[in-house]
Amino acid sequence: MSLQFLRNADGTVTGRNDTNGFTVTHADEEEVKRQLYEDAGWEYTPPPPPVPPGHHRFLLVHEEDDEDCGFGDERYAGLRARPPEGCVPVDRGCFALECERPGRTLLDAVAGTVAVVRREHGVVMNGVGVAGRPGEWPEAGVDTDSGDGDAAAVLAHLVLTAAHRSRRLGYGRKELVRLLDASGIE
Known part of the structure; x- marks a missing residue:
């Protein structure tokens, strides 16, 4: 199974599951990743919150x-x-x-x-x-x-x-x- 991510010129991100052709485009990269993982049957773990300054x-x-x-x-x-x-x-x-x-x-x-x-x-x-x-x-x-x-x-x-x-x-x-x-x- 292969998942691909592409940053588009308009600032959106497109993700594709090559196995079944599922494709999603969204402004939020993490939302694209979440949907692709869900489609692939994989567990999605959101990134940790940003660290404090310093x-x-x-x-x-x-x-x-x-x-x-x-x-x-x-x-x-x-x-x-x-x-x-x-x-x-x-x-x-x-x-x-x-x-x-x-x-x-x-x-x-x-x-x-x-x-x-x-x-x-x-x-x-x-x-x-x-x-x-x-x-x-x-x-x-x-x-x-x-x-x-x-x-x-x-x-x-x-x-x-x-x-x-x-x-x-x-x-x-x-x-x-x-x-x-x-x-x-x-």
Whole structure:
């Protein structure tokens, strides 16, 4: 079964269920999605309400390539019992935290949360559960003009993944900071 969504020039959205030809057009994208899901026999879950100003919603994951690190792993017991404020432990095939936390930017909120988890629980969260490469952003319709949208989540994921992988290769903070400094980022 395949569902397709198309943004029209007049601001409406058209959705189509390719299996049976059901098509709907509406000004509200979520209404189109709801009707398509209903037609397909799938459960529709509306999106969460927007976060308050100065807060950001994100997912943090802890994945280990060579270890079984399921949600119930004992090393996460303290984190499951006492997650950072604004975070809820979830099972995503690995240990994860769904968070809504304050921060000047998304990266600020992610960095602050990663620091709290590391300091209080000894676990280094190493991703934000985003797949993709920066070169895919334009094709995927990701807003790269905003500092707090999907592109920022991909950036946070890539930075955390780079930190995790560099540690496994024997690199430390100094090498990563030197590389960032060499790139000219200010």
